[in-house]
Structures are given as C-alpha cells and as structure tokens.
Amino acid sequence: MAKNLVIVESPAKVKTIKKFLGKNYEVAASNGHVRDLPKSSLGIDVEHDFEPKYITIRGKGDVLANLRKEVKKADKVYLATDPDREGEAISWHLAQALKLDEKNIRRITFNEITKSAVKDSFKHPRDIDMNLVDAQQTRRMLDRMVGYKISPLLWAKVKRGLSAGRVQSVALRIICDREEEINAFIPEEYWTLDAVLQEDGEKKTMTASFYGDQNGKIAIHNKEELDEIAGRIEGQPFEVLEVEKGERVKKPPLPFSTSTLQQDASRYLNFSTQKTMRLAQQLYEGVDIKGSGSVGLITYLRTDSTRVSEEAKAAAADYIAEHYGSSYVSEITAAGSSSAHIQDAHEAIRPTDIRRSPVMVKESLTRDQLRLYQMIWNRFAASRMTPAYYETTTVRVGAGEYRFHLAASACKFDGFLSVYALEEKKSDSVVLSKSLEEGLILQKKKLEPKQHFTQPPAHYTEASLVKTLEELGIGRPSTYAPPITTLLGRR
Numbered sequence: 264m265a266k267n268l269v270i271v272e273s274p275a276k277v278k279t280i281k282k283f284l285g286k287n288y289e290v291a292a293s294n295g296h297v298r299d300l301p302k303s304s305l306g307i308d309v310e311h312d313f314e315p316k317y318i319t320i321r322g323k324g325d326v327l328a329n330l331r332k333e334v335k336k337a338d339k340v341y342l343a344t345d346p347d348r349e350g351e352a353i354s355w356h357l358a359q360a361l362k363l364d365e366k367n368i369r370r371i372t373f374n375e376i377t378k379s380a381v382k383d384s385f386k387h388p389r390d391i392d393m394n395l396v397d398a399q400q401t402r403r404m405l406d407r408m409v410g411y412k413i414s415p416l417l418w419a420k421v422k423r424g425l426s427a428g429r430v431q432s433v434a435l436r437i438i439c440d441r442e443e444e445i446n447a448f449i450p451e452e453y454w455t456l457d458a459v460l461q462e463d464g465e466k467k468t469m470t471a472s473f474y475g476d477q478n479g480k481i482a483i484h485n486k487e488e489l490d491e492i493a494g495r496i497e498g499q500p501f502e503v504l505e506v507e508k509g510e511r512v513k514k515p516p517l518p519f520s521t522s523t524l525q526q527d528a529s530r531y532l533n534f535s536t537q538k539t540m541r542l543a544q545q546l547y548e549g550v551d552i553k554g555s556g557s558v559g560l561i562t563y564l565r566t567d568s569t570r571v572s573e574e575a576k577a578a579a580a581d582y583i584a585e586h587y588g589s590s591y592v593s594e595i596t597a598a599g600s601s602s603a604h605i606q607d608a609h610e611a612i613r614p615t616d617i618r619r620s621p622v623m624v625k626e627s628l629t630r631d632q633l634r635l636y637q638m639i640w641n642r643f644a645a646s647r648m649t650p651a652y653y654e655t656t657t658v659r660v661g662a663g664e665y666r667f668h669l670a671a672s673a674c675k676f677d678g679f680l681s682v683y684a685l686e687e688k689k690s691d692s693v694v695l696s697k698s699l700e701e702g703l704i705l706q707k708k709k710l711e712p713k714q715h716f717t718q719p720p721a722h723y724t725e726a727s728l729v730k731t732l733e734e735l736g737i738g739r740p741s742t743y744a745p746p747i748t749t750l751l752g753r754r
Contacts, residue, residue, distance in 0.1 A: 268337035270330065270357060272344045276376060279549035279557040280343070283378045291333050293344070297323045298356045300403065305411050307404050315404060319360065327360055334361055339369065341388065346372035346609060347565050347741070352399035355391050375615040376549055376559025405429055425753065430738035431746035437731060438723055438750070448719035454483040455713050456492065458667055460501055460660070460705040462696060468708055469695065471660050471667035489712050492665065496710070499663035503703040511653040511672060515593065515679035517569040518611035518646045519639060522733045522740035529726035531685055532634050536725050537744040540564065542635045543612070552627045559615055560624065561639055565741035566609040575613060579647040582617045587681060591648050613643040645683030652676040656695050660705065671695045
C-alpha cells in the first residue's frame with residue numbers, strides 16, 4: 264500500500280488525527296515554524312526588492328531531520344498545518360526546508376479536528392496558496408523592519424531593552440492617549456432625586472425617579488436647584504398620569520469570534536488574552552475524553568467570522584428541540600455586522616458537536632478548560648435559540664408641575680436566556696402592582712436626593728483594549744495576545 268505522510272503543526276494533534284486515518288497514514292508534527300528571519304540581523308535585503316533571508320530556527324534541526332526521514336518513506340506528503348495565513352506560510356517553509364517535490368505534495372485544511380472534517384479535507388487537496396504565504400511574509404517583514412529599525416531609537420532615547428512592535432506600539436499609544444484623557448478630566452456635579460411611593464393599603468413601596476416637568480427632561484446641576492425642586496414638590500399629591508404597557512425583545516448573541524471570545528473570557532472568567540488563546544488551542548487540538556479517546560472539542564480558534572455551517576445549524580436545532588422544546592429553536596440566524604476588515608475564512612468558534620455538553624466532558628477537562636468550553640458551548644447554543652420577550656410597564660407620575668417615572672419589566676419567555684444569562688440584571692424582572700391606573704393618588708413616604716460626579720473614561724482592561732484595537736482595524740485578533748503580554752510584562 265502507498266504510504267502517505269501528513270504533517271501538522273502541533274504534536275497534540277498527531278494522536279487524534281492518526282486515529283482517524285488508519286495505518287496507511289503516518290502523522291508527524293513540525294512544532295510550529297521551522298524557518299524564520301535571523302535574530303542577529305535584519306534579515307531583509309532592502310536594496311534588492313526586500314528579499315528575505317530565512318534560516319532554520321535554533322533547535323528545529325532535529326525536527327527537520329526526523330521529517331526528512333519520514334518524507335523518504337512516503338509516496339505522498341499532505342501539509343495539514345493550521346487553516347490561516349500563518350499555517351499556509353509554515354506549509355511553504357516546510358516544502359522549502361524539506362526540498363519537497365511539488366508533484367508529491369498537497370495542502371489540506373480542516374476547521375475542526377473531528378473524523379468527518381479530517382476525512383473530508385482529503386477529498387479537497389489543493390496547492391499551497393502563494394497569496395496567503397506572501398501576505399504572511401509581508402507582515403513578518405513589516406514586524407522586523409518596525410522592530411529592528413525603531414527599537415534602537417528607543418534604546419538611545421528612552422531605555423535599553425525596550426522593543427517597538429507593529430501592533431504593540433499602536434496599542435501603547437492608545438493606552439497613553441486614554442491616560443492623558445483621564446488626567447485632563449474635570450468632574451462635573453449633578454444630582455438625582457428619587458421619590459419612595461406607596462399605594463393605600465399596600466405594604467410594598469416603589470421608587471420613582473425624577474424626570475423633569477411637563478415640557479421635558481430637566482438636569483439637576485447643584486444643591487440649590489435640588490432644594491428649589493424639592494420645596495415646590497412639598498405638599499403636592501403624587502398622581503398617576505399614564506400607564507403604558509409594551510413588549511421588549513432581547514436578541515440572542517452571535518457565536519464567538521476570536522475577539523469576542525477574548526473579551527468575554529477576560530470580563531467573566533478573568534482570563535488574560537494569552538491564557539484564553541492557550542486554553543482554546545488545547546480544546547481545538549484535542550482532549551482525552553473518557554470512552555472516546557482524543558477529541559477536538561471546538562472549531563478553529565482564529566477567526567473573525569460569526570458564520571456557522573449548515574450541518575452545525577441542523578445539529579443545534581435538533582439538540583435544542585430535544586432538550587428545551589421546539590419553541591426555543593430559532594428560525595432565523597442572527598446576522599453579524601460585516602466589516603471590510605473581516606476575512607470570513609473560517610466559521611465562528613463553536614463546539615464541534617453540540618451533543619457533547621459541558622456536563623458530559625466535565626470529568627476529562629481541567630477547571631479552566633471546562634469554564635472556557637462551557638462559555639463557548641453556551642454562547643453557540645444561545646445563538647441558535649429564540650429571543651427573550653419581556654413585558655414592560657412605564658408609569659408617569661405627576662407631582663405639581665414636575666414629573667417622575669417608574670419602569671418595570673417581567674420576563675414572559677426566556678428563550679436563549681435559559682442557557683446564556685451572563686448579564687441579566689436583577690432589575691430586569693421588577694413587577695409593578697396591577698392596580699396602578701390613571702388618576703390613582705400615591706402616598707409619598709420620602710424623597711431621596713443623591714449627589715453624583717461625572718466619571719472620567721475608564722482605564723483600559725484587556726477586554727476593552729482588544730475591542731478598541733479591533734474597531735480601529737489594528738492587527739488581527741488572533742495575534743493580540745503577544746503584544747498585550749509584552750506591554751504587561753514591560754509594565
């Protein structure tokens with residue numbers, strides 16, 4: 264039988280993929296990049312059309328020697344590095360370093376490490392895409408020129424050992440601009456006024472917020488203005504002027520892209536960008552699941568798209584109908600905003616199999632792996648569910664010439680919130696008395712004035728910095744971890 268060699272990036276994938284392919288396939292790993300520009304010099308011939316000079320990365324000699332042995336035994340070589348520009352470039356570098364014959368090599372990619380996805384990739388082999396390779400080479404050379412030409416300037420003017428990175432420098436500038444904004448901020452005073460009201464014969468009180476007068480909204484700037492309003496309200500009856508019923512729809516979230524995963528993991532799990540990417544890589548490459556062996560739990564983690572395959576949509580619809588009921592299955596897909604920066608090369612980050620719920624894999628994952636997987640699973644399941652519906656009530660109360668507002672909402676149908684209610688505030692289910700109607704006079708228990716000051720913009724967190732970089736189209740979300748880690752490490 265013909266021997267086929269499959270080269271992947273990570274040793275963690277070797278076992279999983281070999282299990283899917285059988286004995287006619289040998290699987291080996293390159294451990295990431297094997298060639299790069301030299302560390303000791305610029306490595307780019309600027310005079311001759313920016314020709315890069317690549318050398319074998321230190322410590323990768325043995326890896327290449329082992330791969331050469333495997334190549335000699337194989338009739339065909341499949342390059343199965345990651346399905347992004349970096350992966351494409353690694354495949355090209357491998358072909359160059361191993362001096363592979365173009366006739367015997369094919370490039371394959373898969374978005375998830377599952378048996379069907381891996382097997383299917385062999386039905387669609389292709390050539391190495393040189394446009395993707397050139398895009399990666401260009402980015403690498405830009406990194407090098409920014410780093411090697413600007414860093415010495417920093418050493419001379421600021422401090423030795425500092426580095427200027429292509430994304431890192433811009434991120435630092437954004438942080439410094441925010442710092443200046445905070446330092447220049449002058450707080451302004453303002454007041455709020457609440458009225459604690461009660462219906463006759465009722466024990467429960469309600470809090471109405473000051474709105475303005477019959478002509479519109481009024482802002483209270485200082486104690487004098489507040490005292491004047493409170494004085495005019497004194498002795499006035501609080502009368503219900505209008506009760507308005509309505510409905511509010513809360514739409515389900517989109518499944519995760521790299522950037523939104525980093526932001527939510529930072530916000531809710533307190534994970535650094537670097538930690539999130541490391542754990543997601545482990546979930547993608549494969550985890551030993553009791554009874555199933557090594558299984559890739561999520562799809563590819565470097566993506567800027569929220570697209571979902573038809574197969575995954577159908578599986579999700581079946582699962583949701585079975586476990587939550589058909590009324591929870593979404594008929595329509597939430598659409599993401601398509602921006603010029605989005606490549607849409609891969610699907611959103613989602614579980615490879617929605618039936619593999621967090622409870623089922625709990626025993627096989629570390630605590631942090633489980634928390635991240637649970638968040639990805641919940642978010643994907645929620646994205647395929649119906650919106651939540653709230654019944655809203657707005658009550659306008661008059662006290663002489665002034666107006667107060669009361670608002671409440673009660674959940675009528677929880678929809679996607681049954682699996683994904685990270686931000687549900689307790690106030691989202693305040694219920695007002697059914698007997699509130701126009702003309703009803705309420706008793707005033709007390710007035711509660713509060714002094715406030717406007718706040719400066721907040722310091723950046725990892726989550727808000729990632730969001731800002733993405734909105735400004737700086738760098739790619741999949742590569743935000745290293746510059747942010749460097750900035751933190753260099754304080």
